[in-house]
Amino acid sequence: xxxxxxxxxxxxxxxxxxxxxxxxxxxxxxxxxxxxxxxxxxxxxxxxxxxxxxxxxxxxxxxxxxxxxxxxxxxxxxxxxxxxxxxxxxxxxxxxxxxxxxxxxxxxxxxxxxxxxxxxxxxxxxxxxxxxxxxxxxxxxxxxxxxxxxxxxxxxxxxxxxxxxxxxxxxxxxxxxxxxxxxxxxxxxxxxxxxxxxxxxxxxxxxxxxxxxxxxxxxxxxxxxxxxxxxx
Numbered sequence: 001x002x003x004x005x006x007x008x009x010x011x012x013x014x015x016x017x018x019x020x021x022x023x024x025x026x027x028x029x030x031x032x033x034x035x036x037x038x039x040x041x042x043x044x045x046x047x048x049x050x051x052x053x054x055x056x057x058x059x060x061x062x063x064x065x066x067x068x069x070x071x072x073x074x075x076x077x078x079x080x081x082x083x084x085x086x087x088x089x090x091x092x093x094x095x096x097x098x099x100x101x102x103x104x105x106x107x108x109x110x111x112x113x114x115x116x117x118x119x120x121x122x123x124x125x126x127x128x129x130x131x132x133x134x135x136x137x138x139x140x141x142x143x144x145x146x147x148x149x150x151x152x153x154x155x156x157x158x159x160x161x162x163x164x165x166x167x168x169x170x171x172x173x174x175x176x177x178x179x180x181x182x183x184x185x186x187x188x189x190x191x192x193x194x195x196x197x198x199x200x201x202x203x204x205x206x207x208x209x210x211x212x213x214x215x216x217x218x219x220x221x222x223x224x225x226x227x228x229x230x231x232x
Contacts (some may be wrong), residue, residue, distance in 0.1 A: 005043065005096040006030065008103070010089055011067060017151045020119065022059065023070045023084060025095065030096060031066035034058060036126040037229070040068065040097030046083045051094065055231070057203075058098070058125040061130035068095075071122045102203065102229035104131075109138055109199035113191055115212060117145040117178055120204030121153045123229055127201075128168075132161065141169040141191055143184055145208070149174050167182040178208035185215065192219055203229040 008025040030151045032040070038058060043051035051140050074081045082168040089094070104127055107155035116123045121144055133136040146152040152172055162170040192198045200216055213226045 004213075005094050007092045008068065008095050010087055010091045010093065012089060013085075013087065016071065019074045019151060020071055020153060021074070021085065023056075023072060025068045025070070025093070026094070027035070027066060028092070031062075032068065034062065034098035035103040036061050036121045036130040037103040038098040038100040040070070041099065042080075042084075043094040043096070044080055044083050045093075048081055052079060052083075055099070057100075057119075057229070058126050059122045061126055061133065071119055073119050088182060099177050100229070102201070102227055103127075105199055108136070108210065110197040111191070111199065112138055112140040113143075113188070113198045113200040114140065115143045115145075115184070115188070115200065115202045115204075115209075117204030117208040118147060118151060118153065118162070120202075120209070123203055124201065125154050128158075128161070131201065132165070137165060137168060139167045141171065143171050143173065145173045145175055145178065145188055145204070147174070147176050147186055149215075150162060178205060184212070188212065188215060189219070192216060192221070199227075200225070201227040201229075204231075206230045206232065 001122050006027055007030040008027045011024040011026050014022045042054050044054060046052050056070040072081050072084055102123055116124045116139050158170040160167050171187055173181055173183045202212050209228055209230045213228055216226050217223055
């Protein structure tokens with residue numbers, strides 16, 4: 001059951017890329033218990049009929065401090081991102097959660113195939129960090145698609161992880177349009193083909209994620225075997 005609404009205090013706002021910002025919150029009443037991959041809802045006190053509810057995936061696994069780390073991208077003219085950008089440390093904002101079923105399988109996967117585009121990488125990064133912290137990262141391939149080279153979220157972090165974990169493969173792609181990125185499709189066919197035991201998880205905008213799920217289904221995966229987290 002999701003937790004009721006409580007206030008959270010802003011700890012920091014940090015620029016990650018030219019169009020994304022990391023937001024760290026501290027719940028003021030009680031720590032949230034959540035699974036990597038889940039999201040929380042912020043109740044933004046703006047708009048014609050406030051609050052304006054916005055969902056944000058958690059970028060960091062649970063910590064002893066209880067801090068919650070989110071990432072938001074700056075949408076031109078976006079009410080939500082514009083409001084969040086105007087806040088400062090010490091400001092408070094209502095939140096509720098956690099929500100969502102986009103979480104790691106209960107049984108350890110033989111091979112995790114994680115596919116994300118832009119801010120869709122946030123819940124996948126949370127999963128990867130949680131597994132790495134507990135030395136339980138299985139054979140994993142991360143396909144990370146970004147609209148531009150400057151907007152590659154966590155690029156250096158994933159590069160470093162791949163350099164120190166031989167079973168972690170990081171494959172970044174840059175593509176302005178999310179649809180039919182040839183490199184992404186080719187890698188999926190390489191890894192998930194030939195009856196290999198793969199657990200695919202895809203996160204990103206619908207025009208990116210849904211065609212890739214359809215591709216995997218054409219390759220023989222059941223719809224329920226392909227975990228999906230989408231947004232508009």
